[in-house]
Amino acid sequence: MRESSLSIGILALQGDVREHRLVLEELGATCRLVRKPDELRDLDGLVLPGGESTTLSVLLESSGLFEGVAGLIAGGTPVLGTCAGMVLLAREVLDGRPDQRSFGALDCVVRRNAYGRQADSFEALLDATTIDAELGERDHPLPAVFIRAPAIEAVGPGVEVLASLRNDGASVPVMCRQANVLATAFHPELTSDRRVHRVFLAMAASHGTIGQVGVGRLSDTGVQGAGALRKVGEAI
Amino acid sequence: MTTEATRVTGTFTVKRGLADMLRGGVIMDVVTAEHAKVAEDAGAVAVMALERVPADIRREGGVARMSDPALIEGIKAAVTIPVMAKARIGHFAEAQVLEAIGVDYIDESEVLTPADEAYHIDKWQFTTPFVCGATNLGEALRRIAEGAALIRSKGEAGTGNIVEAVRHLRSITADIRALSQADRAERFGWAKRLQAPIGLVEEVANNGRLPVPLFCAGGIATPADAALVMQLGAEAVFVGSGIFKSEDPARRARAIVEATTHYDDAALVAKVSRGLGAAMRGQELAELDERLATRGW
Numbered sequence: 001m002r003e004s005s006l007s008i009g010i011l012a013l014q015g016d017v018r019e020h021r022l023v024l025e026e027l028g029a030t031c032r033l034v035r036k037p038d039e040l041r042d043l044d045g046l047v048l049p050g051g052e053s054t055t056l057s058v059l060l061e062s063s064g065l066f067e068g069v070a071g072l073i074a075g076g077t078p079v080l081g082t083c084a085g086m087v088l089l090a091r092e093v094l095d096g097r098p099d100q101r102s103f104g105a106l107d108c109v110v111r112r113n114a115y116g117r118q119a120d121s122f123e124a125l126l127d128a129t130t131i132d133a134e135l136g137e138r139d140h141p142l143p144a145v146f147i148r149a150p151a152i153e154a155v156g157p158g159v160e161v162l163a164s165l166r167n168d169g170a171s172v173p174v175m176c177r178q179a180n181v182l183a184t185a186f187h188p189e190l191t192s193d194r195r196v197h198r199v200f201l202a203m204a205a206s207h208g209t210i211g212q213v214g215v216g217r218l219s220d221t222g223v224q225g226a227g228a229l230r231k232v233g234e235a236i
Numbered sequence: 237m238t239t240e241a242t243r244v245t246g247t248f249t250v251k252r253g254l255a256d257m258l259r260g261g262v263i264m265d266v267v268t269a270e271h272a273k274v275a276e277d278a279g280a281v282a283v284m285a286l287e288r289v290p291a292d293i294r295r296e297g298g299v300a301r302m303s304d305p306a307l308i309e310g311i312k313a314a315v316t317i318p319v320m321a322k323a324r325i326g327h328f329a330e331a332q333v334l335e336a337i338g339v340d341y342i343d344e345s346e347v348l349t350p351a352d353e354a355y356h357i358d359k360w361q362f363t364t365p366f367v368c369g370a371t372n373l374g375e376a377l378r379r380i381a382e383g384a385a386l387i388r389s390k391g392e393a394g395t396g397n398i399v400e401a402v403r404h405l406r407s408i409t410a411d412i413r414a415l416s417q418a419d420r421a422e423r424f425g426w427a428k429r430l431q432a433p434i435g436l437v438e439e440v441a442n443n444g445r446l447p448v449p450l451f452c453a454g455g456i457a458t459p460a461d462a463a464l465v466m467q468l469g470a471e472a473v474f475v476g477s478g479i480f481k482s483e484d485p486a487r488r489a490r491a492i493v494e495a496t497t498h499y500d501d502a503a504l505v506a507k508v509s510r511g512l513g514a515a516m517r518g519q520e521l522a523e524l525d526e527r528l529a530t531r532g533w
Contacts, residue, residue, distance in 0.1 A: 013497050014260035014281060016253075035498060050257045051281070052317055058279035059497055084257070097276070097316060112316060118340035119363045121250040122243040147253045148318065148340070190253055 006204050009034040009043040011069070013059040015051020015084060019189035023197050029204075037068045045078040045204035048085030050147070050187050053093075053112065056084055057100045066101065073105045078180045078203040080196075086183035087112055087150050094153065105181045107156025114151030121147045126163045126174060126186075131195050134162075134202075143193055144174065144186035152176060152185060162199070180207070251365035251385035254318065254340065255449045258282055258472050262462070262493050263451070265289050265476040267307075269314035275479070278489035282318040282340070284474065285311040290347045290394030290528070291477035291516065300348040302330040305337050312338070320367070325532050326352025328361070335364040341386070342366045344379075346531035347393045347476075356532065359383025369453065371404045371529055373411040374430030377440070378533075380447055381433050387446060389470070390529040391454015394477050396518030398455040400529055401465060405452055409469040416444045454529070457482070457515045459495030459508050466499035483513030 010020050012033035021031045024047070034040060046069065048056075060066040073079050073089075081089040088102050090110035115121070128142035142163055152173045155161065163175035163184075174185040175196065182203060188196035261281030266272040272283045287303040288296065302323050312319045318340035323330035325344055330351075334342050344357050346369050359366040360383040369390035370376035376387045389408070391401030415426050415437065423441050427434040439447050452470035456462055457478035465473060473496055475489075482488045491508040498504040521527075 012260070016256040016259060018259070019256065035501075051259075052257065052261060054276060054317060055261055055279045055281050055493070058493070062494060063497075095316065117338040118250075118254050118318060118365065119335065119338060120245060121254065122245045123247055123249060124243045145249055145253055147250055147257060187253060190249060190256070 006030065006044045006201060007032060007042060008201075008204065009040060009046045011046065011048050011056070011060075011065070011085075013051075013063060013065075014055050015049040016187070016189060017049050019187075020047050020049050020082075020197075023189050023194060024201070027194060027197055027201055029201060034065070035063060037064050040065070040068045040072055043072070043077060044207055045080065045200065046072060047200075048079065048081040048088050049189070050083040050085065053084040053087040054097055054100055056088060057097075057102075060088075061101070070103050070105075073103055073181065076180050076207065078182065078200065078207050079105070080200040081106075081181070081183040082187055082189060083147065083149060083185060086110060086152075086185055089181055089183050090150075091156070106176060106178050106183050107159050108152050108176060108183075109154040110150045110185075111153050112150050113148050114153075115146060115149055118148055121145075121149070124165060126165055127171065128163050128195065130160070130162045131175075131199060135195060135198060137195070142195060143191050144184075144188070145190045146174075146186045149185045246363035248385065252448050254365060255367070255386035255451075258318070258451075259449055260497060261472050262489075262496050263320065263472065263474045264479055264489060265474075266311060267480070269310050271480055271485075272311045272314045272319075274486050275489055276315045276317055278486060279493040280317060280489065281472070282320055283311065283315060284320045284322065284343065284476075285339070286322055289477040289480060291396070291481050292394075293347060294394040294524075294526075294528075300324075302327070302333065302348070305333060308334070308339060309337055322348055323357070324348040325350040326355050326357060328357045331357055331362060331364075331366075335362055339364065344368050344384075346390055346528050350531050356382050359385075367451070369529075369532060370408065372407045372430075373415070373440070374432050375532070376408060376446060376450075377430060377432035377436045380436055385448050386451065387448055388451040388453040388474055389465075390532075391452070391456075392521060392524070393454045393528050394519075395455050395521065395524070396457040396478060396481070396516040397521060398457070398461045398464065399521065401452050401454045401456065402468065404454075404529070405450075405465060405468045405470055408446075408450065412440055412444060412446070415441050456492070457518060459491045459505050459512075462492050462496045463499040463502075463505045466496060472496070477516055481516035483515075488512050488515070 125141035320341040367386040368379035389404035452465040453474035
């Protein structure tokens with residue numbers, strides 16, 4: 001397996017770094033905790049974990065990591081953002097702090113804490129048909145943990161929806177990919193299901209060999225209308 | 237494949253999951269919406285909303301109770317980060333009120349005057365997660381058995397003196413290390429000594445860690461205090477009186493956030509510690525009339 005030699009960085013400023021590390025090491029990757037700019041060198045992939053996005057935003061600035069991470073993403077290195085990590089990757093963040101910076105690498109509109117307070121945090125099963133097709137697995141639901149989770153309210157034309165949550169008859173995207181950027185509104189690192197991290201490691205494994213990862217390997221479900229954001233619930 | 241939209245709230249996974257998301261961060265005591273904004277600006281992962289910080293509770297005396305819901309709601313409205321609030325030990329009706337107004341975490345806290353001399357709150361009855369203080373491993377496991385999803389050291393709140401928090405952290409982590417070496421028969425002896433359920437004792441022995449995150453509280457006043465307790469095994473820190481009883485709360489808050497993240501980088505801790513102004517005054521434990529850490533059992 002190519003994955004056995006992959007070197008994956010985990011942004012270790014704050015959040016559930018340990019859980020991501022356990023999952024990635026179980027899948028054969030070598031992990032490096034990233035707290036300083038020079039720790040971003042020679043990575044096959046980078047994880048932005050769950051945590052508090054406002055705190056991560058402050059610490060990304062003060063540690064001098066913001067530009068380095070932005071450069072890494074722009075250079076095509078696969079990146080996985082979960083929950084707060086997804087907020088950091090989104091092009092537009094609603095209900096955030098006005099000074100909250102994000103990398104703007106995922107053409108999505110994301111609303112922070114969209115499901116309410118902690119008492120509304122929940123577990124649910126997701127449609128994972130697209131992921132299962134990519135991994136060559138039989139189609140089965142993906143267990144997911146949502147903690148004060150953000151919601152994806154609109155997605156751009158270049159964004160693939162990989163998993164969604166059924167909500168009052170509508171299908172709400174909760175896992176998206178755009179080129180080298182993979183993001184989930186939930187916490188795949190808190191369950192024993194490894195499919196999200198396997199998708200990410202496959203992207204990391206093909207990074208540098210096929211250039212833009214993911215493009216062309218999936219049917220462009222839902223990609224329509226050049227330039228226009230799709231409002232969630234309308235176009236799906 | 238069509239999946240049913242069954243959402244389950246209040247599971248232990250989502251309760252401890254929020255604690256997991258706070259790891260590596262600083263939770264700050266705040267008494268006003270303005271304090272809460274200062275805390276959020278500095279990079280706090282959460283705030284603890286209360287009427288008086290522990291140093292003032294200590295100084296003023298009297299019965300310390302749950303804060304006015306209006307005060308907590310005002311703080312909730314001011315920030316986007318999670319808001320915690322304290323209920324008295326055993327006072328499940330205060331906890332019900334805190335759940336009703338939508339706080340994100342309830343601290344069943346020895347800083348308030350205990351309401352029940354025999355029983356802590358049955359925390360399994362709540363959707364909102366609980367954090368509880370502990371001075372040793374047995375106390376931590378009893379609280380977890382009652383449903384706590386996060387444990388913090390008690391320390392000695394309101395003193396600005398780190399010595400008790402260090403003692404509690406060292407006691408918990410040393411016992412976890414020793415228990416990890418125990419054979420299967422010895423684990424029953426541990427359960428008896430710790431006065432804790434054998435199932436939780438087995439879990440600690442097998443995993444070498446508590447079943448929930450372990451944070452530090454009680455007496456943190458400087459960036460170096462935060463670095464100390466993080467190196468001793470705390471996964472995040474609560475700062476009570478230490479920030480807003482200091483000379484320059486905004487700078488000190490930011491410095492403690494930085495030191496908690498980069499706790500093993502002494503040069504960075506040195507850098508953020510420079511010129512912070514006076515820390516809270518602090519108290520020798522021998523000067524105290526009452527030890528809050530002895531509340532709860």
